[in-house]
Amino acid sequence: MLRATAITRRFGRTLALDGVDFEARPGEIHALVGENGAGKTTLMNVLDGWVAPDSGEASLDGKPLQPGSPRAALAAGIATVHQSPMLFERMTWEENLALGGFDQGAGGLDLADVAARARALAAKLGFDLPSAAITVENRSVAERVRLEVLRALSFNPRVLILDEPTSVLAPSELTAFLDLLRKLRGEGRIVVLITHKLAEAIAVADRITVLRRGRVVARTTPAETSEEKLAALMIGELVTQPNAAAMRPHPGAIVLQVDNLTLADRIGRKILDQLSFQVAAGEVVGIAGVDGNGQTELVELLADVRQPSAGRITAIGAIAVIPQNRDLDGLILDMRLWENLLLARPIRDQATSHGWLNTSRAIDLCRELIARFRIRAPGPETLAGALSGGNRQRLEVARAIASHPRVIVAHNICRGLDLAATAEVHRTILDFAAAGGAVLLISSDLDELLAICGRLLIISGGKIRETSPGDRDPERLGLLMAGARD
Amino acid sequence: MLSAIAKPFAALALAAALISIVLAALGASPLGVFAALAEGAFGSWYEFSETLVKSTPLIFTGLAVSIAFSGALWNIGADGQLTIGAIAAGAVGPHLGDFPHLIAIVIILAAGALGGAVWGAIAGWLRARRDVNEVISTIMLNFVAVQALSWMVHGPLMEPSGAYPTSSPIAPAAQLDFYFAPSRLNFGMLLAVVLAAACYLLLFNTSAGFELRAMGRNRRAATFFGVRIPALTVWVMALTGAMAGLGGAVQISAISHRLYEKLSPGWGFEAIAVALVARLNPLAIIPAALLFGALDNGSQAMQRTQGISPELVQVIQGLVILIILAFDTPAWSGLREQIFGASGDGANPVPPVAEMPDA
Numbered sequence: 001m002l003r004a005t006a007i008t009r010r011f012g013r014t015l016a017l018d019g020v021d022f023e024a025r026p027g028e029i030h031a032l033v034g035e036n037g038a039g040k041t042t043l044m045n046v047l048d049g050w051v052a053p054d055s056g057e058a059s060l061d062g063k064p065l066q067p068g069s070p071r072a073a074l075a076a077g078i079a080t081v082h083q084s085p086m087l088f089e090r091m092t093w094e095e096n097l098a099l100g101g102f103d104q105g106a107g108g109l110d111l112a113d114v115a116a117r118a119r120a121l122a123a124k125l126g127f128d129l130p131s132a133a134i135t136v137e138n139r140s141v142a143e144r145v146r147l148e149v150l151r152a153l154s155f156n157p158r159v160l161i162l163d164e165p166t167s168v169l170a171p172s173e174l175t176a177f178l179d180l181l182r183k184l185r186g187e188g189r190i191v192v193l194i195t196h197k198l199a200e201a202i203a204v205a206d207r208i209t210v211l212r213r214g215r216v217v218a219r220t221t222p223a224e225t226s227e228e229k230l231a232a233l234m235i236g237e238l239v240t241q242p243n244a245a246a247m248r249p250h251p252g253a254i255v256l257q258v259d260n261l262t263l264a265d266r267i268g269r270k271i272l273d274q275l276s277f278q279v280a281a282g283e284v285v286g287i288a289g290v291d292g293n294g295q296t297e298l299v300e301l302l303a304d305v306r307q308p309s310a311g312r313i314t315a316i317g318a319i320a321v322i323p324q325n326r327d328l329d330g331l332i333l334d335m336r337l338w339e340n341l342l343l344a345r346p347i348r349d350q351a352t353s354h355g356w357l358n359t360s361r362a363i364d365l366c367r368e369l370i371a372r373f374r375i376r377a378p379g380p381e382t383l384a385g386a387l388s389g390g391n392r393q394r395l396e397v398a399r400a401i402a403s404h405p406r407v408i409v410a411h412n413i414c415r416g417l418d419l420a421a422t423a424e425v426h427r428t429i430l431d432f433a434a435a436g437g438a439v440l441l442i443s444s445d446l447d448e449l450l451a452i453c454g455r456l457l458i459i460s461g462g463k464i465r466e467t468s469p470g471d472r473d474p475e476r477l478g479l480l481m482a483g484a485r486d
Numbered sequence: 487m488l489s490a491i492a493k494p495f496a497a498l499a500l501a502a503a504l505i506s507i508v509l510a511a512l513g514a515s516p517l518g519v520f521a522a523l524a525e526g527a528f529g530s531w532y533e534f535s536e537t538l539v540k541s542t543p544l545i546f547t548g549l550a551v552s553i554a555f556s557g558a559l560w561n562i563g564a565d566g567q568l569t570i571g572a573i574a575a576g577a578v579g580p581h582l583g584d585f586p587h588l589i590a591i592v593i594i595l596a597a598g599a600l601g602g603a604v605w606g607a608i609a610g611w612l613r614a615r616r617d618v619n620e621v622i623s624t625i626m627l628n629f630v631a632v633q634a635l636s637w638m639v640h641g642p643l644m645e646p647s648g649a650y651p652t653s654s655p656i657a658p659a660a661q662l663d664f665y666f667a668p669s670r671l672n673f674g675m676l677l678a679v680v681l682a683a684a685c686y687l688l689l690f691n692t693s694a695g696f697e698l699r700a701m702g703r704n705r706r707a708a709t710f711f712g713v714r715i716p717a718l719t720v721w722v723m724a725l726t727g728a729m730a731g732l733g734g735a736v737q738i739s740a741i742s743h744r745l746y747e748k749l750s751p752g753w754g755f756e757a758i759a760v761a762l763v764a765r766l767n768p769l770a771i772i773p774a775a776l777l778f779g780a781l782d783n784g785s786q787a788m789q790r791t792q793g794i795s796p797e798l799v800q801v802i803q804g805l806v807i808l809i810i811l812a813f814d815t816p817a818w819s820g821l822r823e824q825i826f827g828a829s830g831d832g833a834n835p836v837p838p839v840a841e842m843p844d845a
Contacts, residue, residue, distance in 0.1 A: 305709055323710055332704040342696055343711045352693040359691065 001025055002078075002159050002190050008054035009044055015354050016042040018214040024159070024207075029191045031201035034211035035234055035418040036390040040194045041083060043211070044161050047192075048080040049073035060159065077158030081148045081165055083194075083416060089137040093130055093147055094118070100151035118150055125150075126176045140292035141415075142173065142444070145453070153184075160184060161192040166200055166414055169193060173290070178204045196234070196418045198227040202409070210234055252281030255438045256319070256407045259466055259484070261311035263297050263462075271297050273462045274311065279407065284429065285438040286453030287464070288446055292431050292463040295442050299323060299411045302440075317347060318404025322396050324442075325412035326389075330396050333385030337377060337395060338366035340384045346403035365402065373398040373428065390421035397428050411442045426452050446474055504809075505802050509794075513721020519792050523799075527780035531724050533787075539741065540788050541779025543568065543750070545678035546733025547757030548764065548771040550606075550726040551595075553654070556689060557722050558702040563609055563624025564730040565754025566631035567602040571731020573638055574601030575738040576643035576745035579656025590659035591673075595735045602731015603724040605631065610723025614716035628754070636747050641747060642697035657831045661738035674736035678772075679730065685768035698722060730754060771788040778803065 004022040007024035008015075017039045024030035034040050045051035047058055052068030059065060081443060082208045087096050094111045102114040115132060117429050122129050130139065136147070145165055151158060166174055181204055195201055201208055202222040210218040210233045218225075218233045226264050261275040272294045279285045289295055300306040302313060303321040323329035331340050342348045342362050366380035375394045377387055384392060400408050410429065414422040430452060433439050442459075443449050449456055456467045460483045467477065506516035527537050547564040554561035574600040582590040606626060612618035638644075638649075643653040662672040689695040700708040701718060709715055733753070742749065760778055764770035785799035 089574070303710060304712065306663050310559075321710070328704070329706050329710045332700060332707050335700070336704055339700075342699060343707060345712045348693055348696065355694060356690050357693050357696055 001056075001061070002047065002060050002192070004043065004047060004058040005056055007043065007053045007058070009042055009046060009051060012044075015214050017046070019056070020211070020214070020216055022209060022216070024190045024192050026190055027185055027192055027232050028190045028206040029204055031205035031208045032192060032194045032211065033196055033201050033208060033230060033234060035196065035200065036421055037213075037388045038211040038234070040211055041163055044080060044163055044192070044194060047073070047159075048078050048161060067092075073159075074155060077155075078161065079152035079155045079157035079159070080161040081145065081163060082446065083150050083163040087136045087144055087147060090135055092133045093139070094133065096136055096147060097151050097154065100154035101156060102154045108141070109262050111422065118154070121153060122146075122150060125153075125180050130269040140296070141412075144292040157189070159190040159192065161194070162176070163194045164196075165193075166195060166197060174200075197408045198230045198419075202227060203229070224462050231419055234418070252283075253434065254278045255281050256314045257314040259312045261298075261301065261313065262309050263294075263301065263306070264309045271462050272301070272308075275462075275464045276311075277457055277464060277466070279438040279440050280437050281406070281438050282433055282460055283455065284441060284453050286434045286449035286456045287440065287442045287459050288449050288477065288481055289442075289444060289457060289459035291444050295411060295444075296324070296460060298459070299409060299442065302409045315407055319407045320344065320346075320400035320403050320405035320407055322400050322408065322410040322413050324413075324415065326392050326396055331384045334382050334383055335385055337370070337375075337387075338362045338380040340395065341366050341369070341399050341402065344399050344403045346405070347399065369395075369398040369402055374424070390417050393417055393421065393425060397425055401428065401432055405437070407438045407440065409442070411438045412444060413441075414443070414445065414448055422448070444481075446477055450474065450477075495815050498653055501802065502806040504805055505798075508798075508801065511752070512793060512794075514794060515666075519788055519794055522791045522794075523784035525784070525791075527784035529787070532669055533783065535666065535671045537776065537780045537783045538675050539670045539672075539779075540782045541775040542675045542678050542758055543733045543737055543753040544677075544760050544775035544778055545771055546683060547730050547753045548734065548760035548775050549768055550602075550729040550733075551683055551754075551757045551761035552764060552766040552768055553685055553689065553729070554722060554726040555761060556702050557698040557718070558705065559610075559613070559625055559719060559722055559726075560621045561606070561609070561723065561726055562621055562756045562758065563606065563627050563754065564726070565631075565750055565752065566624065567605045567630035567727040567730035568734040568737075568750055568754055569604040569628075569631040569635050570734070571598035571602035571728075572734030572738050572745060572749055573635055573643075574731070575600050576653045576656065577638075577643055577658045579738060579743075580654040581657070582660040584655035585657075585659055587659050590657065591662065591739065594739050594742045595657065595659040595732060597733020599728040602734065603728035605726020607724035609727075610720035613723070614719040621709055632748075635745065635749060639745050639747055644647075645744075645813070651747055652837035655744045656738065657755075660739055661743060662736070664740075667696070670741060672736075672740040674740045677736065678733075681732070682768045682772050685729075689768060691808070694718075695718040706812060730757075756785050759803070763807060763810050777806075779807075 002024045004020065007017050007020045009017040018040065021045060022043060032040050032043065042051060046053050049065070049068055049070040049072055057064055057067070060076050060078065061088040063076070065076055074246065094115045097118050098109055098111060098114045103109060104152055107264045119129055127150065130143065136144065150164065166177060178200070181191050181193065193201070193205065202225070205222060208222065208225065208230070209216055210230060212234060232274070258277050261272055262270060263272040266271050275298065277285070287295065297306065299321060303306050303323070304317055327331050329335060332343065342351060347362070347365070351358045363380045369375065370377055370380065373394050375387070375391050375398065377391060384395065387395065397413065408429065416427055417425065429439055429441070441449060441453060450472055455469065457464050458467060458480045460481060467480070471477070491584040502520065509516040519572050519797040526533060528534050538760060547568055550564045550567065551561060575594050578597045582593055585593065609620050612623045613620045628707045639653055645652055645654045662674055664670055664672055675834055689699065697708065697713045697718060701713055701715060705715065737749070738745065756778055760771060760774045763777070765772040781799050781803055788794050788799070789796050
């Protein structure tokens with residue numbers, strides 16, 4: 001039995017956990033749900049020793065856990081998969097896994113042995129692993145999460161805590177992943193799943209604990225509750241999801257045209273293969289796909305940080321890009337909010353005259369955006385890293401809109417965001433489209449795309465295809481994303 | 487919580503305490519030694535002016551290092567860039583006799599800056615186009631520069647009599663004046679202070695400086711938002727090379743008036759410590775360089791009156807740097823402080839994803 005009693009933890013002026021009691025039993029999947037900033041991750045960090053609580057204690061099978069010691073937690077049998085993958089970018093995946101329990105540690109380090117053990121476990125779980133000696137830096141987010149799950153399981157842990165692991169998985173991978181969790185439960189382990197995908201919590205969990213603003217507001221089971229009830233518990237009020245049906249189809253002029261766009265890697269393999277599509281003013285077009293099928297490269301081409309091997313991108317007006325990895329590509333976490341606005345070239349140019357930066361102008365703009373997009377931050381001088389995930393994303397969207405583009409290209413922008421933040425980001429995007437902007441939304445979350453996109457394209461293996469407007473069957477679309485042909 | 491200003495002084499006090507123990511163990515009187523050190527550095531107007539003179543090359547090289555480091559370009563080559571700048575100044579200096587004083591000064595300083603810029607740009611180009619780590623290339627270029635100087639004063643630039651391994655003296659027109667003779671205080675110090683202010687403005691008040699800082703903090707994000715990293719790399723290395731080279735030219739023009747072997751006692755390396763103590767802030771480079779200049783200058787008096795070897799000053803310097811850095815917080819723990827101290831809903835502690843430098 002994993003038990004936390006009366007845990008309180010304060011970060012500066014924020015009370016992250018306020019007397020939280022939590023318990024998870026052997027042989028159960030326990031879902032921990034709540035909004036961004038509700039305290040889920042902090043609770044997990046208390047359990048796995050990353051954060052020492054101000055008061056309260058935790059125990060596993062009656063034995064108290066040493067607070068604030070990840071090493072002790074791991075030794076006690078608690079393994080975790082963090083929300084932002086904690087991998088060594090410039091090391092190979094084998095080396096990353098060698099830090100887990102695969103390495104037998106009998107003197108030297110045998111990477112081949114680590115790889116063999118990892119492959120054996122991965123095969124059992126239905127994961128694919130990259131070919132030998134590939135560094136992590138260029139792998140997709142989904143692959144990174146898989147590596148982290150493998151590393152956690154390599155310790156043969158008694159307790160496995162996963163922080164939003166499914167937000168990066170494709171529908172086809174999700175079923176397998178949930179089966180994996182059930183398998184682990186079957187072995188008598190304790191599985192704690194942190195999520196805000198409520199359908200998932202209801203589908204897989206035995207019990208559900210709901211956190212709101214650092215307090216437990218409900219303990220329930222899937223049989224006793226529903227998505228609507230959970231959502232209401234989490235945020236206190238129901239937020240209605242925007243619906244694509246409510247959007248008027250008013251195709252305006254074509255503002256983004258992509259013709260035969262092709263990108264080959266160094267050895268001539270085609271990462272993108274003759275992509276052609278267009279986006280009209282007022283349209284929200286979705287590109288659905290499993291991570292690693294060329295989306296990242298497409299975004300880089302659209303952002304003009306990479307040159308295509310062949311083909312052309314034509315845009316009327318500026319393109320604002322919101323990259324998928326907000327902490328690595330989108331923001332500079334140890335710079336201030338107003339400095340992060342300046343990262344966008346149109347805003348930087350606007351605040352610059354003859355090379356001189358008008359910083360007070362950027363600060364004013366930042367203050368205005370904080371108010372307009374309800375970014376919860378003390379002020380423009382706050383460091384971007386001090387914001388929660390949802391507010392970081394609001395900042396990115398605000399920055400994109402403030403650079404007055406004709407086209408917004410957004411890649412997995414709602415990954416890791418809760419219901420309220422997702423709805424707000426979607427509303428902002430839809431407002432932008434309604435005002436005549438064009439939006440290209442690239443996502444691995446089919447539900448998200450079906451909810452707000454007028455047209456839907458599928459990318460798979462670097463090729464793109466359009467789906468017919470009537471075809472909205474998630475299962476069939478999921479198969480197409482996985483590479484199936486008609 | 488110690489303020490940013492109090493920290494260096496607390497570090498100094500701790501260093502003094504440690505060094506006292508060392509001195510006592512050596513049988514010297516700590517108070518007497520420190521008094522001699524202070525006397526030698528600040529005891530009289532002349533001594534103080536010498537401290538300023540000794541700090542000047544450290545300001546130039548310290549700025550070069552801090553600007554490059556702000557962009558996460560680990561320029562270890564300020565010494566070589568200064569040396570090449572000095573060679574350029576020493577080469578043109580003797581031929582400027584027919585120019586008006588002001589023009590001659592401009593030419594000799596420009597020559598130094600240009601020489602340093604070329605030396606820095608080589609490392610920048612290697613990094614940008616051939617992906618050669620600038621730490622390695624700048625260290626190698628330091629070796630080349632030092633030997634180039636040695637060859638120059640034994641060969642092409644050797645003074646006509648051939649008796650000494652030095653170059654011919656530069657023309658009087660190209661010499662910076664001493665304002666307050668007999669003190670050697672000159673225009674170079676003023677230039678260094680103006681350059682520090684200019685660097686501060688560049689870094690925090692221009693678009694180019696913003697791009698430089700963005701590149702330093704997060705190269706990936708900077709790339710994504712259209713900062714041309716390769717071009718910026720070459721420019722920054724050239725610019726910082728020019729600053730170090732200017733420092734070399736000032737040294738030739740104002741102080742030594744000719745080239746000789748081992749011109750730099752290691753200013754370019756001491757500059758790294760200066761820049762780190764100043765936390766890369768161009769304005770803070772001035773007091774940081776003064777601190778090191780004072781230690782250099784005071785050590786001579788210490789040797790004279792207390793019989794303590796000047797090497798001990800290097801021990802003091804080493805301790806000061808270590809302790810200041812230990813008092814300092816690395817970039818990401820400052821970030822963590824912000825998160826934990828912030829209000830709003832930022833309760834998710836961010837794992838330290840801060841990228842390690844490319845070095």
